Amino acid sequence: MNYEFDWSSIPGSLPFLWEGMKISLEITAIAVVVGIVWGTLLAMMRLSPVKPLSWFAAGYVNLFRAIPLVMVLLWFFLIVPQVLRGAFNLDPNTDVRLTSAMIGFALFESAYYSEIIRAGIQSVPKGQVAAASALGMSYAQAMRLVVLPQAFRNMVPLLLTQAIVLFQDTSLVYVSALADFFGAAYKVGDRDGRLVELLLFAGAVYFVLCFSLSQVVRRLQKRMATV
């Protein structure tokens, strides 16, 4: 092994890398929130007795789950800027890549969240819905007050695990040259001719973050399982 490591370009670029990390976290946060809300709606549509709604939800989920995330992002970087500029009369030079990435991730992840949530709803015993309607609750009330609270409680570990996966996936905004954490690390490495060190550093940071989070999730799962 004759490669000489030189880690000296990392300390000075930490502020730049942190800016990138903030973008990664922002995209993750938006996508998780929108994904859970829209995913819940999709799951309820999918399970609803109204056929067109359930067809729409099934089509949406299956379509997004069949296309690679890279392709979805490329689509959104193509379409979203045009739509936004048309709708808000933006200056053609406005940078809407971050917005496009957020919208793309949010809509893409909703499909995955909706499958988790659907499984969660289906894991609630049927008697609960029957009991709720026997008490005179409407379908919406039964969902909101009886089914969803129990379903979400069971789903928390899975939703968090999906958030970890999502955080890792945000590195793919690289295809739009947006400087998220990975993009920033790549840029610094490219600039200083220290790609090897910066890539290893980025890998280590992702590993430490995701591994510790997944340990937290595991603990949570054990604790909730005993209740």
Next chain:
Amino acid sequence: MSYNWNWGIFGSPVPTGDTTYLGWMLSGLQTTILLSLSAWVIALALGSLMGVLRTVPHKGLSGIAAAYVEVFRNIPLLVQLFIWYFVLPEVLPFGLGERFKQDLSPLAQQFLSAMVCLGFFTSARVCEQVRSGINSLPRGQKNAGLALGFTLPQTYRHVLLPMAFRLVIPPLTSEFLNIFKNSAVCSTIGLLELAAQGRQLVDYTAQPYESFIAVTLLYLLINVVVMLLMRVIENRSRVPGYIGGK
């Protein structure tokens, strides 16, 4: 919005003149399929091995397998790919890295890195499926094997694995689908697979919608074909007596 649709673009020749844009698409499709299938072979072999190691009654071995899974699951695929492609050739000992960079064509370098990367990445997931398959078998199966005088490796070979593999085929189907989708990430190191050909076509023709629609449809096609194929395999390998069995 005024967009000039031009589906005839696929029939027109590329600047170098040796093929049409449709030819580019098809060669991209071919690379995607070749890459995914060869990576799947690695994933299945390594994943099964690690999955078995995770369940053996030996702290050291199961610890190694557990660490292996954590490493490959907690680093983004893109970062792993760049490490295989940019970092590994620099740090490989015995001049192997030099030989990788000098003796192989750029295409071979990209393909090899992408294949190994996807294979290892997916193997960690296959490992977890195989492990849960083995763990889902009743305890008595292993004990019965041992009581009959089988050694532990024999018990795995003749009793546990034949059952476990049949049980994990449905979850492995989704990993198999994922490997095709994940192969799109390899366009980032310049490998001209399907997604990369789509982007290249946009650069050359400025017809993004036709190109992306074609690429998306081809991915959907791959998806459908794989699902139909796996359904046949699932039907043939079902275990009688289980839920979802014959």
